[in-house]
Amino acid sequence: MSVSRVVSCVSALSALALVAGCTSGSGGGPAGSGAVSFSTWGEEYIEQGIPAAELEDGWSITFSRFLVPISAVTVADQGAVAATQAGGVLFDHVGAGVKGVVSFEALPAKAYGEVSFEIVRASAGLSLDPSVEQADLEQLLADGASLYIEGAATKGAESKVFAWTFSTETRYEQCGGEVNGQEREGALVTNGGDDEIELTIHGDHFFYDDLQASAARLRFQPMADADADGDGDVTLDELDAVDLVDIAEGSYGTGSASDVNTLGDFVRHLSRTLGHFRGEGECLSRAL
Numbered sequence: 282m283s284v285s286r287v288v289s290c291v292s293a294l295s296a297l298a299l300v301a302g303c304t305s306g307s308g309g310g311p312a313g314s315g316a317v318s319f320s321t322w323g324e325e326y327i328e329q330g331i332p333a334a335e336l337e338d339g340w341s342i343t344f345s346r347f348l349v350p351i352s353a354v355t356v357a358d359q360g361a362v363a364a365t366q367a368g369g370v371l372f373d374h375v376g377a378g379v380k381g382v383v384s385f386e387a388l389p390a391k392a393y394g395e396v397s398f399e400i401v402r403a404s405a406g407l408s409l410d411p412s413v414e415q416a417d418l419e420q421l422l423a424d425g426a427s428l429y430i431e432g433a434a435t436k437g438a439e440s441k442v443f444a445w446t447f448s449t450e451t452r453y454e455q456c457g458g459e460v461n462g463q464e465r466e467g468a469l470v471t472n473g474g475d476d477e478i479e480l481t482i483h484g485d486h487f488f489y490d491d492l493q494a495s496a497a498r499l500r501f502q503p504m505a506d507a508d509a510d511g512d513g514d515v516t517l518d519e520l521d522a523v524d525l526v527d528i529a530e531g532s533y534g535t536g537s538a539s540d541v542n543t544l545g546d547f548v549r550h551l552s553r554t555l556g557h558f559r560g561e562g563e564c565l566s567r568a569l
């Protein structure tokens with residue numbers, strides 16, 4: 282391959298289709314190599330809270346802890362794995378800022394249509410991001426947990442706290458999202474470049490009133506009302522005791538899910554929807 286051909290390939294990077302043609306159809310040698318770097322962020326909703334203006338019913342929500350282990354970040358194309366994360370990292374997304382997950386260097390330059398990651402039960406080998414301490418990991422291990430969230434909801438003089446442990450295990454796969462206004466499936470490695478991908482965690486989803494994100498609004502009143510013993514702490518057991526059909530404020534939409542009957546079922550189902558890609562981008566969520 283001539284140097285001039287490499288240069289012409291690089292200059293075509295703005296169009297994914299051209300890159301694919303460039304790397305597979307030029308008939309010459311390698312198209313170079315580059316990196317894919319993964320970070321994660323819980324956005325302002327987890328760091329700073331969800332303001333009342335975002336909810337339908339005047340409640341506002343703040344988180345004091347939001348523990349998420351991210352593991353098995355994988356870059357592949359047509360079933361061939363190019364790189365996969367060894368182990369995982371535990372984060373507390375109440376800690377400020379975008380946090381590093383893993384970087385893969387020296388990958389052959391091409392488009393990788395399959396990027397996936399997992400949020401599964403914590404294992405002792407998890408690395409600790411600076412946002413967490415060993416005690417956070419030990420808590421997840423003791424509870425067999427894949428997620429732990431803790432916070433408070435407030436409306437006027439009323440307030441409730443919650444501390445919910447989930448053991449749902451989820452693979453987020455076939456991730457895609459927008460880059461400079463264009464949809465990109467997976468990752469694109471360019472010669473000498475670094476495709477920086479944020480695995481974005483959407484904390485507000487726990488308060489959706491519909492399992493179909495496009496129809497969902499944020500509500501807390503039915504959860505506040507679920508505090509049956511009136512101690513100010515809304516537990517998952519109390520959410521389990523609330524049948525969705527009995528919620529007076531309006532329907533909770535379950536879409537095609539047939540096994541979601543209580544508020545507890547509902548939030549466990551939503552715990553499989555937190556993982557996103559490059560901000561608002563989507564992945565397919567698969568229960569493990």
Ligand SMILES: [Ca+2]
Nearest residue numbers: 508510512514
């Ligand atoms: Ca209670």
